[in-house]
Amino acid sequence: MRSTADSQVLIVGAGPGGLLLACELALAGVTCTVLERRTTPSVQSRATGLQPRTLELLAMRGLVGDFLKAGSPRDHYRVTVGRARVGLTHLDTAYQQLGICRQSVTEGILEDRARSLGVHVERGVQVLDVRQSLDSVVVRVSRDGRTEELRVPWVVGFDGVRSTVRETAGIGFPGKTYPYNVMAGDVRLARTPEDGMLVKVSREGLVVAIDFGDGTWRMGAVDRRPPRPMDEPATLEELRDMLTRIFGYDLHPYDATYTARFKFHNRHATEYRRGRILIGGDAAHTHAPLGAQGLNISCQDAVNLGWKLASVIRHGAPEALLDTYERERRPIATRVLRATDRGMHMLMSPALPLRAIRRAVVPTVTTLPVTHRLLAGQISNLAFSYPPARPDRHAKLVGQRLPDTPVRHEDGSLRPLFDLFRSGRFVLLDQTDGQFEPVHEQWPDQVLTARVRLEGPPHVAAHDLVLSRPDGYCAWAGSRRDTEGLRAALREWCGPRAVPAAA
Template identity: 40%
Template sequence: MRPQEGPPDTADVVVVGAGPTGLLLAGDLAAAGVSCTVLERRQGESNLSRAAGVHARTLEELDARGLADDLVSVGMPVDRLRVFGRGLLDLSRLPGRFPYMLAVPQFRTERLLMERAQAFGARIVPGAELVGLRQDDEGVDLRARTRDGRERRWRARYVVGADGAHSAVRRALGLPFPGRSVVHSLMLGDVRMSDPPPDTLTADVVRDGLAFVLPFGDGWYRVIVWDRRSTAPHTAPVGLEEIREITRRVLGTDFGMHDPRWLSRFSCDERQVPGYRRGRVFLAGDAAHVHSPAGGLGMNTGLQDAANLGWKLAAVIRAGAPERLLDTYDGERHEAGRAALRTSGRLLRAAMARPRTLRAAWREILRIATRVRPLGRRMAMALSGIGLAYPAPRGAHPLAGRRAPDIPLAGPGPGTLYQALRGRRCLVVVPPDSPALAEKVAETVAGWGDRVGVVTAGGVTRTLVLVRPDGYIAWASDAGALSGSPAGPPLRTALADWCGPPLTPVAR
């Protein structure tokens, strides 16, 4: 391998991995004016992928970037998930613009995110395989083998490993990846069908197998099956007839599946790295956590990792926000990853439970849960990500750490909160009909005008709220907050904590 001559290439952030997680992160960084390079071991675009569902919370994150409508236009909204025979999980009552799961092949999501990242100036380097990483107090040095056989070097202030379950970044850090393999020899196919099921997610399980069918809305269907009796390694070839036979055994029909465009066999693990940050290096997506396919949480959890980390890196690099802001990434997303592991694990164990009486008990519990509205709503909120909240400091307002709803806004400009978040700034949401408070907020925020916007709620509320660029509430209080009421710290302190110091002196 021939070494690179001359000094290394430089970037504020090097992202390793150009899957959905890495591309969303790169786009956010580049949009914020942070120089970003993405190293990707693969060459060329793939039209094959395992992830097939984008949940409601992820769609809200994409909507805050102006991407959701484009993705919805090429996918299939599925608002009911039929699981274990009679159980039907209703997503149609979820709050927000996206009361469904969007069935869409992963390559379409990747393509949209790639186009955005490149449009903002992120540099994508295909065929670059990481072979070395070393960090010091000022930055990180990386070495990669490129497709021309040369070794190239990069120097970055921060590095993010978004390079999948077999992450080279994680290995270079020497971090363990504890967990276990849970299912072997799952088979996957994207197929056509001459007698397809209704446009819902359909899944069921029998004594020795399971089957899952999801429509993409364009004539293609994702089918995943598992045969408990199979001992074939994940490298063994897959035939369409094998998938047909298991589907017939579990669901009573193979729906006339034919003309596969992709057949694959894989195994799945449940693993999570102990911490998502090591110095100036972060882990995100499958490099940090892997789940079973139950619930379709893997890619969604990774995209939400990126949405959480990107604006924080930008705030530290571009705006001088305190370094401790980056510690909140691990504090928030590690627990979110653990919750995803629990949810997918419970769904998988319900499907695979032995003996038959235990599996039947799990089926009945889930069937009842989906039919009792409060329980069904809790399941839908958890699966979709809408119900996720981050931990808040002791004494904080009850809204702190929660998802900000996409409320209508008053006045000219963006009509909703998530449309306003497309500016990738923090937003202070002022109650309506409060001109004196609005004036005081404007005076306070003036020093952060490059990073913080002020909008007025279009509905009835008496709460003053600071919303982060990822759509979570950083701080909230009643109208007395600016004078230092006991409801929470003053807005000025919250702005300094989450957005960095003001650029101009602030009147006190």
């Protein structure tokens, strides 16, 4: 048996979620290895849209500039049902856009970041199964034609819909597969659609059309015919036929750099953690890609899990902290699965009553200010929050996302709040000029204290002290007199006392 004593966590899958989790763990000082069955990095575009909340998380780690430089922004979604249009420019964020960035580029940026932090990414390794004991997980792998066994303390599967980690750990994945024919391609078009971020709906099916900004379009087509065999070649001619039937005219696609055949599923894992094995991303939940949610939910899973697993490994936090990963992330995935399932049913149904409802409801929802704001908040992921385990009427901010409000530092400079999150630690915003008992000093490696003045929204600035989690959600807020409340929050999230970090 081969020992992997230098890796505290083994991550299966070098997609965006797995790589971002590796970055988070390495930033916190956890040694980890990423195993990927592909022998070379993917060149496929696959998932393409980075939602505003994901861009915020990347900004907290100083990475967002790389993605914005490599991508093409779209500030709305257009749906060809009446005048339906969901705009993002009113959102309370600096990133009022869907960042269009090919998944191959996303993975490249994240892999470079992971390697710079000391993560070992090993390709050409297929995980065959996992089994665990009280204090470790044995992972059986195939590499170079040989079967080996690796022993590690923790395993996380970000290995997709057909997750080996999930299946061999005995975690269920109930749900359904949609009975539609689905194709996608990256092509040039002789005749382009009327909008660069378009959902085209017709009696024949639907097309999601995305302009990459370089003359290439992603065309994802879903029609009502039975699905073709997955091993049947996905040809440009077949995609052209699907597009023509749905649009009602020929777009003349050519120069295809990528074509693929898919099945759409709606499935949710029965649990996200079984002992020392955890799962995230498509291994935990999968849905139809309406609204560009899958990649983003996966990345947000990774950031939520990363600091918690690091706290357990490096700082002695109780393993019960890991149970909050599923408690917080499952309701969000459930909401997304339900919404995309309703969307597929509404947009794909040929039934006359549903078609009539579609024509009436979709434009109304997207034009009324209240429902438009709600829809944009959900699509952008900015409306997601984590209800506290023990609700406190005096701290309504707890569990809410903190906006990137300007903060004035002791030297008089005004800088974005997110700049304080580069180290991946908790951030204690102190507006008391240091006039409170420094209870946070019991957790020196986990909490960054910033003596600042918040220039941002009143619901944040009204508190003397605001403790933020490493993922930018409020862990506690209160007055300078409530030192016991702050201490209790730190014990809850960081462990009962300071534990020297492992070498």
